Amino acid sequence: QVQLVESGGGVVQPGRSLRLSCAASGFTFSSYGMHWVRQAPGKGLEWMATISYDGSYKYYADSVKGRFTISRDNSKNTLYLQMNSLRTEDTAVYYCAKDPAICSAGTCYNWFDPWGQGTLVTVSS
Amino acid sequence: DIQMTQSPSSLSASVGDRVTITCRASQSISSYLNWYQQKPGKAPKLLIYAASSLQSGVPSRFSGSGSGTDLTLTISSLQPEDFATYYCQQTYNIPPTFGQGTKLEVK
Numbered sequence: 560q561v562q563l564v565e566s567g568g569g570v571v572q573p574g575r576s577l578r579l580s581c582a583a584s585g586f587t588f589s590s591y592g593m594h595w596v597r598q599a600p601g602k603g604l605e606w607m608a609t610i611s612y613d614g615s616y617k618y619y620a621d622s623v624k625g626r627f628t629i630s631r632d633n634s635k636n637t638l639y640l641q642m643n644s645l646r647t648e649d650t651a652v653y654y655c656a657k658d659p660a661i662c663s664a665g666t667c668y669n670w671f672d673p674w675g676q677g678t679l680v681t682v683s684s
Numbered sequence: 685d686i687q688m689t690q691s692p693s694s695l696s697a698s699v700g701d702r703v704t705i706t707c708r709a710s711q712s713i714s715s716y717l718n719w720y721q722q723k724p725g726k727a728p729k730l731l732i733y734a735a736s737s738l739q740s741g742v743p744s745r746f747s748g749s750g751s752g753t754d755l756t757l758t759i760s761s762l763q764p765e766d767f768a769t770y771y772c773q774q775t776y777n778i779p780p781t782f783g784q785g786t787k788l789e790v791k
Contacts, residue, residue: 594780604720604728604771604782618778654727661734669775670718672730672739 561585561673563655568678571645581638581655581675589613589633592658594671595640597651597680605651608640609658623649645682652677686710686774690783696791703759705786707772712752716776719748719757722785723768731770732757762788 567579581593595607608629609618617629628641638655656671687710697703707717715735720728730739732748735755745760759766767790772783 603785604722604773606780606782609778609780620779668716668734669780670730670733671720671728671773672733674727674729677727 561657563657563673563675565653565655565675565678568653568680570681570683572684573645573647573682575645576641576643577645577680579640579642579653579655579678579680581640583636583638583657586657588631588636592660592669593629593631593638594656594658595629595638596654596656596671596674597649598654598677599648599651602651607653610638642680645680647682650680650682652679685779686713686776686781688772688774688781688783690770690772690786692786693784694787694789696789697762698791699762699764701762703762703788705757705770705772705788707755707757707783709753709755709774709776713755713774713776715751716774717748717750717755718773718775719746720771720773721766721768722771728771 562584564582571577592611594609597605607620610629614631626644630639654674654677656674658669660667660669689708691706717735719732721731722728731742731746736748747758750756767788770786
């Protein structure tokens with residue numbers, strides 16, 4: 560079955576860096592776009608970044624542009640999120656998600672499914 | 685960015701009730717709307733994609749409708765396992781944005 564497993568979270572001081580990983584299995588990883596979404600404690604869902612199936616397109620939320628980098632290694636079936644210059648407001652559970660996307664006649668519908676279990680990042684001095 | 689506003693933000697209901705949650709977009713999003721369910725401490729789970737398509741394995745009491753700026757999620761007969769928080773999400777353009785969530789609680 561399709562499975563996504565995040566790792567790499569932890570406690571980090573403001574200004575430091577952290578790299579999250581998302582190990583994928585059960586599907587052809589190299590054929591699908593992927594996303595990172597975060598959820599601050601007690602808050603809603605916030606999209607962070609998207610990468611195309613081959614890594615050629617990347618998109619970021621304004622709140623992390625220039626600080627976070629999404630990447631993937633299709634040979635390792637793994638998605639990454641490099642987080643630099645971390646701030647206290649980056650404290651959240653970070654989820655990775657697959658984008659099944661259905662395209663027809665030049666129109667694509669996108670959604671996030673499935674999601675990993677999440678990894679908690681706490682930015683605190 | 686497209687703003688997504690869900691109503692209500694919270695809702696108290698009983699098992700067997702019919703429940704409707706509305707998602708309003710700040711501009712037309714056609715049918716580029718998804719619905720997710722999230723239980724405490726768990727990852728979100730996809731219920732409905734493309735406004736009205738039921739994800740495989742999701743009970744048929746869940747349905748989605750609408751297009752344009754006003755879209756809805758309906759649960760036809762609430763079951764005990766349906767008490768959770770529900771989010772809408774537009775994927776009409778980037779950034780994909782979520783509603784603030786609707787917390788469905790036991791009355």
